[in-house]
Amino acid sequence: MAVSRTIIVAGAGIGGLTAALALARQGFRVVVLEKAERLEEAGAGLQLSPNASRVLIDLGLQPRLAPRAVTPDAISLISARSGGEIVRMPLGDAATSQAGAPYWVVHRADLQAALQAEINDNPDIELRLGCQFEDVGTHAKGLTVVQRSGMTRQQELALALVGADGIWSTVRQHLFPQVQPQFSGLIAWRGTLDATQLPREYTSRRVQLWMGPNAHLVAYPIAGTRQINVVAVVSGTWNRPGWSAPGEPNEIKNAFATTRWPSGARMMIGAVDGWRKWALFTVPDGGEWTKGAVALLGDAAHAMLPFAAQGAGMAIEDAAVLAKCLGETQNEGGPTIAAAMQRYARRRRSRVSRVQRAARQAGRIYHLTGPMAFARDLVIRAMGPRRMLARQDWIYDWQA
Numbered sequence: 001m002a003v004s005r006t007i008i009v010a011g012a013g014i015g016g017l018t019a020a021l022a023l024a025r026q027g028f029r030v031v032v033l034e035k036a037e038r039l040e041e042a043g044a045g046l047q048l049s050p051n052a053s054r055v056l057i058d059l060g061l062q063p064r065l066a067p068r069a070v071t072p073d074a075i076s077l078i079s080a081r082s083g084g085e086i087v088r089m090p091l092g093d094a095a096t097s098q099a100g101a102p103y104w105v106v107h108r109a110d111l112q113a114a115l116q117a118e119i120n121d122n123p124d125i126e127l128r129l130g131c132q133f134e135d136v137g138t139h140a141k142g143l144t145v146v147q148r149s150g151m152t153r154q155q156e157l158a159l160a161l162v163g164a165d166g167i168w169s170t171v172r173q174h175l176f177p178q179v180q181p182q183f184s185g186l187i188a189w190r191g192t193l194d195a196t197q198l199p200r201e202y203t204s205r206r207v208q209l210w211m212g213p214n215a216h217l218v219a220y221p222i223a224g225t226r227q228i229n230v231v232a233v234v235s236g237t238w239n240r241p242g243w244s245a246p247g248e249p250n251e252i253k254n255a256f257a258t259t260r261w262p263s264g265a266r267m268m269i270g271a272v273d274g275w276r277k278w279a280l281f282t283v284p285d286g287g288e289w290t291k292g293a294v295a296l297l298g299d300a301a302h303a304m305l306p307f308a309a310q311g312a313g314m315a316i317e318d319a320a321v322l323a324k325c326l327g328e329t330q331n332e333g334g335p336t337i338a339a340a341m342q343r344y345a346r347r348r349r350s351r352v353s354r355v356q357r358a359a360r361q362a363g364r365i366y367h368l369t370g371p372m373a374f375a376r377d378l379v380i381r382a383m384g385p386r387r388m389l390a391r392q393d394w395i396y397d398w399q400a
Helices: 013-025 051-056 092-099 110-121 170-175 249-255 263-271 310-330 337-366 370-390
Strands: 006-010 030-035 045-048 074-079 083-090 102-108 124-129 132-139 140-150 152-159 159-164 182-194 204-213 213-224 226-233 244-247 275-282 294-296
Touching: 006 013, 006 140, 006 152, 006 244, 013 030, 013 051, 013 110, 013 124, 013 159, 013 204, 030 132, 045 051, 045 110, 045 213, 045 310, 051 092, 051 310, 074 370, 083 092, 083 370, 102 110, 102 213, 110 370, 124 170, 132 159, 132 170, 140 159, 159 170, 170 294, 204 263, 204 337, 213 263, 226 263, 249 263, 249 275, 249 294, 263 310, 294 337, 310 337
Parallel strands: 006 030, 006 159, 030 124, 074 204, 159 294
Antiparallel strands: 045 102, 074 083, 132 140, 140 152, 182 226, 182 275, 204 213, 213 226, 244 275
16 A cells, blocks of 8 residues: 555554544554554553544444443442541533543453454554564655564554554653653552452442542442452552552552551452452653654553543543544645644643642642541532532543
């Protein structure tokens, strides 16, 4: 096929696969490079609020995702201080109708499998597993992208390159080596458990957020409610290679064993058999996202704390906007690729920065102690469920 229609995407995570589908819809041929030999689960559960699910549905993924995703009835905010629910914000069918798209919770592996299946059915997308991005240079007709598979290196001409290769992005390191991820001082422990291991009141179709002193706990159903995804966030240090490692169950049990945590939270922590802990790194706000015909997307551009449940959502939004901007280059008199990349960054930067700030603020609020935690609980209870949920409208109502 003609070089002028080829866009290479580095990284086959949620953002990269979504970008491939969105770009193919705009008429491009897309090649996705993924260094892993096969796509495997990384993490466990994901929350996809309407701003993200709307994009996926528009790309035709609802038939594949709806049987695997769970639409929670509510989000429950629970105080570790009192052990009781402060407020229950309604979701379910009413919220879906209002937003025009569902709030889904889904296993990351299920979402990735649905995206991969959709890509496999698209003749304009080629997914190359075991093949990693190595270098890029400018060319008279666009870019020359160097990639490596095993001991074999090859060059390919492309119109543009999209770096969707995560927080430790090779594309970003090549373009902007001065930009380095920063450790937040927080560690997320992730695990799953069989729903039959807990009493029914802890396995209902809702997202539970337990707020406690210097830590918080999130739990929600996945895999058609057969499993519960659990994330426990605590302070910690990180001095090992990489950003994830197996977690010792007794370590996280001890962190939640004090009398400051109610029995329900401790029971949930104790029911998880296998933990993996993830150091929470972020990419500084306001950095460069594009250079010429190369752009960064998702965590490669703006990795953020997960406390607004928007990490995947922002990558999915990025993919939709990037494809739309690049699609405009095919119009007669449309912008150049480099100008389209700059427009993409301008359209995304302020919103993403606002979500990053909201996530940091949420983490501080969740982890309040003493009188400040008491005041937080009073304010949330006084606001009530609908006003609390309305505070998310600016996130959920977004459309590309």
